[in-house]
Amino acid sequence: MPNLPPSSSALLTSPAFHTVEGAYTALLQLVSKEPERRIDARGNTGREVLGVSFRLPDPRQRLPYLAERKVNPVFQYAGALWHLAGRRDLEMIGYYAPSMRASSTDGVHLGGSAYGHTLFGLGGGSQSPFDRVIDLLLDESDSKRGYLPVFSTTELADRSNPDVACLAGLHLLPREGRLHMICNMRATNLDYGLLSNVFACTMIQEYAAIQLGLDLGGYTHIIGSAHVNDYNAARVHRVLSEAASRQPLRFPFPSMPEDTTAATIADLLTHEEALRTNELRYTVEHIQTRLGLAPYWQQMVMLFELQRQIQHDQVAAVDPALLHALDPGLRWLMARKWSACAAATAEDPQ
Template sequence: MLSLKAKTLDDLLYNVLKSLIEEGLDVNPTKGKNKEIFGACLVLENPRARLSQTESKGKAFSAIGELLWYLSGSNNLDFIEYYLTKYGDYSDDGKTIHGGYGPRFWNNNNCDNQIQNIIDLLSKKRNSRRAVIQLFDSSDLSEEYNDIPCTCTMQFVIREGALKMSVYMRSNDAYIGLPHDIFCFTMLQEIIARELGVELAEYYHFVGSLHLYDNSLKLAEGYLKEGFQSLNVEMPKIPDGSPFEQINLVLEIEKTLRDGKVIDIDNYKNLTKYWKDIVLLLQIHSKFKAKDYSSIDSLKKQLIYIDYEQIVEDKLRRIRL
């Protein structure tokens, strides 16, 4: 059993990858050879320290894109391929991703809005232990699909006025999947905490098969050589109050950008500073995809959160090398 606790995502990733390289058992399942530790408990003490500060793992754009895919309730391939092109390998019909979390969050079995259900439950019963979201379903084993959820359940509890979250995953790719999962899930944790009017507590990530594929081994070793990234850098706090009106506006803007249209962010007067930064990152991502690097500098200067600016500069530098 691997048990690790850290204040930042980078601290956690460093120790996870080091443990897998040194202690992982060589296995060869369906998707290729890997080093595996079966049974892991990873604790992120500060869920806002969810973005990697390293050169190789600074994946803010794709992580934000995946989060918005979940929040939109969509499992459409064209949405997520805009941010993560490899998702096309996991579609059964070239249009959707069977295991996409969006419909499972918002319209599970065509009747349950699971996110709203747990918000309603914890609003009425602050000490409840029943606020559980189920993503993996028994029907996922009834047929062969190219993609089924790696995440089985999410549980939310309020303790001492703060929201804790625990996630159980049947399988987790430590190099590629884990950073995205922690980003998206801790963002969901904070969104729900804001909706409930409580503070943010620790995030617990339980994994059955935690693994590192052989084809990611050299990349993981390169990440470790970047140094122990113990910078306690955290994202700003989501503003108090219900965040869903802002999220819906961001989703509307995201769709406009993904459709190849241009926006003027100054036209969106209702955006708070927090969500304006997220939209600016979406704009910058669209410019990266169009290879319009000259426009990125002016957008970058509008970012309020300085660490986002550093992430953009790092990506520009890697492209220009």
């Protein structure tokens, strides 16, 4: 007689976390303290665990609040917008993350890490893969076919390729009025890539749910090789020490507006470019009353204006009114990421 599990509990799905911070610190703890093996891939030594996963019942809880990690919400939003627009240019994303320039083979474009280009780009056709899957799911309830592949073995044709896609694909699953999504990653540097991957992918999930007229469902993240490189070990130790020393901070994260479309993304890109290139500067009043954007998207533009002040004006303290207009969680993150924001927070009488 075959060996059977003692109960269905032996086949439970991935562990669930209230926030991405909980999943992040749990995975850091697992891989740094209980690794399955040591690895040395292309000179990057580290510790690894194979085949890990977790769930976020509320994918909007996509930001961690850890002083030692100093997540940059400007980059998180810019990256999500870059992916939703189907772009792969360095001109935009390199402004927010200069280190990504090292992954470009031509100094102009990115390859596998520009997975939004694979998902939302036309690729010579008349419809993007994302739009084809949305059309499918609009017609087929409970469909299992809504899979969007990203990684391609053609990326391995050049062994020196510095930018092979870490994202294998996204699986969209509409069930009982909610859109669930499973994200399959071939590999993830937990300290460096996990947080930006989850932020962008859950934004794509929420955007897809709106296009389908569905509520946001759960998010499942699966990683083939979950690893921590040795050069990140010191920060990982500090992050875990901080997480163990206090209760997690919780800030509300609003819902994406139900009228969000591709035109919304295009409008946001116009404002992003004007601020990134320092052609315009915005006040709080201008953003809130003259751009015609929902409050949700106003927050993104405020972050881009703060980045403009830091990058172009090189101010000792950013506009405190602008910083105060941010949602509390974003304000907390900005004050810990940038000294100019911390100075403005200290000066703000409110």
